Amino acid sequence: MSRKPIFAANWKMNKGALETEDFIKSFLSKTQGLNLPADIVIAPSFVSLPKLADLLHNSNPGKNAHAIQIAAQNCSEFDSGAYTGEVSVLMLREFFVHYVILGHSERRSIFGETDAAINAKIKKAREANLKPIFCIGETLAEREAGKLESVLRTQVTEGLKDISEKDLSDIVIAYEPVWAIGTGVTASSEQAQDAHAFVRSVIADLYGSEPAAKIRIQYGGSVKPGNAAELMACPDIDGALIGGAALDPQSFLEIIKNGTEE
Numbered sequence: 057m058s059r060k061p062i063f064a065a066n067w068k069m070n071k072g073a074l075e076t077e078d079f080i081k082s083f084l085s086k087t088q089g090l091n092l093p094a095d096i097v098i099a100p101s102f103v104s105l106p107k108l109a110d111l112l113h114n115s116n117p118g119k120n121a122h123a124i125q126i127a128a129q130n131c132s133e134f135d136s137g138a139y140t141g142e143v144s145v146l147m148l149r150e151f152f153v154h155y156v157i158l159g160h161s162e163r164r165s166i167f168g169e170t171d172a173a174i175n176a177k178i179k180k181a182r183e184a185n186l187k188p189i190f191c192i193g194e195t196l197a198e199r200e201a202g203k204l205e206s207v208l209r210t211q212v213t214e215g216l217k218d219i220s221e222k223d224l225s226d227i228v229i230a231y232e233p234v235w236a237i238g239t240g241v242t243a244s245s246e247q248a249q250d251a252h253a254f255v256r257s258v259i260a261d262l263y264g265s266e267p268a269a270k271i272r273i274q275y276g277g278s279v280k281p282g283n284a285a286e287l288m289a290c291p292d293i294d295g296a297l298i299g300g301a302a303l304d305p306q307s308f309l310e311i312i313k314n315g316t317e318e
């Protein structure tokens with residue numbers, strides 16, 4: 057089963073509109089003429105979405121602009137109304153947003169998002185035909201207590217509760233061990249592969265072997281140009297969700313290149 061790798065830059069709370077423009081101009085000039093065999097996604101802050109949409113879809117800066125797809129870093133589980141500070145899926149659609157990162161560990165641990173809330177957001181995203189990048193991952197304490205598999209199974213099962221097989225085909229899973237995020241400590245390729253294979257087996261339990269073989273599972277956590285090739289060579293790793301190392305266009309490009317080289 058061949059799965060197209062997907063490399064997503066999660067800029068987190070970095071880069072306003074001006075820095076977004078600098079990054080995109082530089083990235084597009086570096087990728088001009090390249091045929092990268094991967095889906096490339098950028099998730100800026102909400103306030104930089106209009107600028108990114110304009111640069112990629114309206115200003116017509118070159119053919120390769122359309123090769124980049126836009127993601128949001130979150131969305132509301134509600135349609136509209138009195139939800140101060142929230143952004144709806146339909147608002148995101150106005151800015152050519154195709155993907156939405158949901159369940160990131162920072163949303164879970166800092167903002168208290170539960171598996172049930174993440175499940176509601178996944179459903180809302182699918183109603184608007186957005187593709188969720190559904191994040192899961194264990195803390196160091198959970199791993200050391202031997203709870204890796206039970207944590208991942210619960211997150212996957214609860215997050216995908218009542219999600220149809222058809223909707224699953226538009227979902228990307230991102231396995232991000234919390235202890236590897238922004239720490240410079242990467243999971244070894246063996247640890248990452250084991251976790252990815254386990255997550256795929258949970259999908260097989262829930263949906264059967266064919267959907268499990270098709271779903272893309274990204275790795276996230278201190279991915280850099282220097283470790284991308286080894287991680288992406290693992291059979292169950294289908295790309296990366298990148299934070300710090302995707303703030304620089306050259307570094308993001310090198311990760312994609314190194315991670316897709318045969």
Ligand SMILES: O=C[C@H](O)COP(=O)(O)O
Pocket residue numbers: 066160232236237238239240276277278279297298299300301
């Ligand atoms: O969403 C991205 C992940 O949290 C990874 O962040 P990082 O590459 O800075 O470790």
